[in-house]
Amino acid sequence: MHATTPYRFLASAFGLLAFTAATFAQSTNPATARGAAGATNLGSDAQGNPLRRATKTGHVSNYDEAKVGSYTLPDPLVLANGKPVRDADAWFKQRRPEILKLYETEIYGRVPANAPKVTWEVTTTDTNSLDGTAVMKRVVGHIGDRPDGPRMNVTMYTPAKATGPVPIILCISFGFGGGGNRGAVIGAAAAPGATNAPAPGRGALGARGGGGGFGDPIDLIIARGWGYATVNYGDIQPDRANAFTNGVIGLTLAPGQTAPEPDQWGTISAWAWGISRIVDYFETDKTVDAKRVAIQGHSRLGKTVLWAGAQDPRIAVVFSSCSGEMGAALARRDYGETVDDMAQNFPWQFAGNLQKWVGHWNDMPVDSHMVIALNAPHGVFINGGTQDQWSDPKGEFLGAVAAGPVYRLVGKKDLGTAELPALDTPLISGDLGWVYHTGGHAATRADWTAFLDFAEKYFKPQPPGGSKP
16 A cells, blocks of 8 residues: 555455454453453443443442542642652652652553663655655664564654654554554544444544544644654554563563563553654654654553653653543542453553452552643643543543642643533643543544644744744
8 A cells, every 4th residue: 555645545445444343342342342251241221331340349330420439539749758749849859759650560560671672764755645745654663683573663744845853743553553554544434333443544442332433633733744653552562361472571571471570561561661662763863853742542542641651751742532441530430440340351451460459449559640640741631522431531531630730730730620611622721631522432533633732832833943932
């Protein structure tokens, strides 16, 4: 396939999407996950929300606000010794490292010291891509030094008329990144009847229950003078059980070892590590302004970009789409998917130590507002959908609200309200952003437009002479 005419081959791409959507849905849709186990899948409630039973605790999914229960969030501005954090210096030097360490050891897992190096090479350049509006570049990152080792395949687009380095948005996706197809199938329809399946051209999940998906608006990104890049998360680490001996994690295991230590990385940490290695490449590419990098991910990859932004200060802004439980949604809220569900159904995505918090959510030393706060002072934009209650969109909003005190402490602006705003009404005036769209588990084009407006604060065109805005 050639990236110059992205709409030419939609018919053939549709067949690929239909197959991929049906396959992917079997492993990611809560309506089918662990279906063989039977006891965990209780069907849906009257509103179509998935009902699941956690085998270790017997907990059944709740969608009644009256049954959410009371909870107390850990205070991000109180040190482990009980002393308050009164200024930005204390946050960055004392409290932030404490919280980061908790996430490394208890939630996502730390990257081991023997994580391999990545060597980059440009394999393809097309100066007349996307109908002449962009330069397309394919870049391969060789992970480790084995000839047959894993490779990160990154597809980049920069404006054809750019006269200097441009800001760039890196999207970690569920597919189509390495071969350039992601840009090639913008606007294609999702497979009929597929739910929670890759959306066309980007691998973002389709609207749960609605079937349709949405592609990344590369046209809007390029038109603003920004670059766009994408990578398939599976290039970094497989997203399935019993696969730790593959991917980047496999390169760090000792002979005979089949899984990381309990406090070491799961796949979310591995994917976040991969994002930072791509930022390493951006720092060597003269077409990219590596001081103005945004990252975007959806669902489990929405969790990933929050964690990547928390660890890498080079990332200027994060778009965490429908990240749900163990992402932006408050874990202490008993609503939709829970810690119990995540630990049971997707244990490989987290540190082994996450298992100790099954049934003990209120005892966890962290909650979602704290990983959001770790991104301060950089911008974080979060979205949710009305038909995606499994991801607890209200809990996602409340996670951003509870991160607000940290943003204010470091001189940035919070959401500006603690009340859930009207549907389809973006909050983008501060350094925390939010939109609650009508629809399902997706990053819609309207969401993307709101994010691009939000990112404009950080991605203003470089003034003449190269001085910083």
